[in-house]
Amino acid sequence: MTPEPSSPRVWLVPTPVGNLGDITLRAVEVLRGADAVACEDTRRTGALLTHLGIGKPLVRLDAHTMHRAGQVLEQYPRLAYVSDAGTPGISDPGAELVRAAVAADIPVEVLPGPTAFVPALVLSGLPNARFTFEGFLPRSGRERRERLEAIAARPETTILYESPHRLAATLADLARACGETRAASVTRELSKRFEETARGPLAELAARFEEGTRGEIVVVVAGRPTGEAVPGEEVPDHAALARTWAGEGRGAREIRELLMGQGLRKNDAYALALAVTQET
Known part of the structure; x- marks a missing residue:
């Protein structure tokens, strides 16, 4: 239930990754009861609130403006936060807002709801009892190489996000690191009209998306097969x-x-x- 008006609180409210019908009744209740809604993109969130028939002050809190979180929390004691899509706090600035609220001793509540990587993991058909979520890989340099090596060596399934214009390059890098035949999947446009999941060896997926694509992308990569040497390790005789x-x-x-x-x-x-x- 929504707290009393005098009770400060921060809610992280998941929003649909595609189909607007995926909004939960509780999310709507919280958005209606909050003093304001903080978000990454006021235009995108404004369109969602208009669709829901909710009129609330909108405050931009993204990677460039999150330093204002303390001021926003003072101005709006009961603040709802949404990301562009899915559950806030995963690969977006919402995690910083949580830290600011905790530092100010303000209760934080995270609502269950839509997220992209769980449906993509299930759709991949790859083992999902154990998995690692990588988020977005670094764009270049040593840190990117180290993360790719870690994915190649990992025995469990790996999930990562990628932008459409960098997808082909990332799939090619993964094929070089993990081997061209390592199983993987690419899911895009979850719950939207042109939803697609492509499955196959990394080399085939890299070739398939060489010309680029559109939409929100989730890549799922199978773990290192049992008996396959860990990259960089000496193979026992x-x-x-x-x-x-x-x-x-x-x-x-x-x-x-x-x-x-x-x-x-x-x-x-x-x-x-x-x-x-x-x-x-």
Whole structure:
């Protein structure tokens, strides 16, 4: 429920990533009850409020104006914040507003609602029990290379956002870092008329989007397959290790388990373990 008028509070209010029907009843209630609505783009948010029949003061709080957060919180004790789309605080300045409110001892409430990366993850068809959200990659330099290397080495699925005009370059960089055959997906325009999810190896996706595209983009990349060497790491000599263990009198089953612990696939580990134990 909306707090009493005298109770200061900041709400982070998710807004639709495409279809306006995805706004929740609670989000509408909070937007109506707030003293003002802070946002990244007053024109975009103004159009949403007009669609909802809500008239409220709009305050711009984006990456360039977030330094004014303290003043805005003083002027509007009950402040609702929305990003351009989706849940605020994820890859946008909303996180800074939360820190400012916490520093001022103002309660913060985050409403559940639309977000882009969860539907894209599910649509990818890739393993989703464990995943890492990368947000936007750095545009260039050492930090970008290090993040790409981390994605390549990571065993779990990775999700990242990208702009349409940088998508092809990022897919090509991912293919070089992770290998051209690493499975991935590109989802764009979620919940809109031209929603699309393309799935396939990174090299194929890079070629498919080489001419560019439009819309909001989510890229999902499969984790490093079991047994694939971590980029930059020395690959163990499994055969030499297996022979050493066989020479120590270890059985095929134990050698198989040890080889699997070194990253070798089960069937390959079993075949090698049998081979070396038959040699001795």
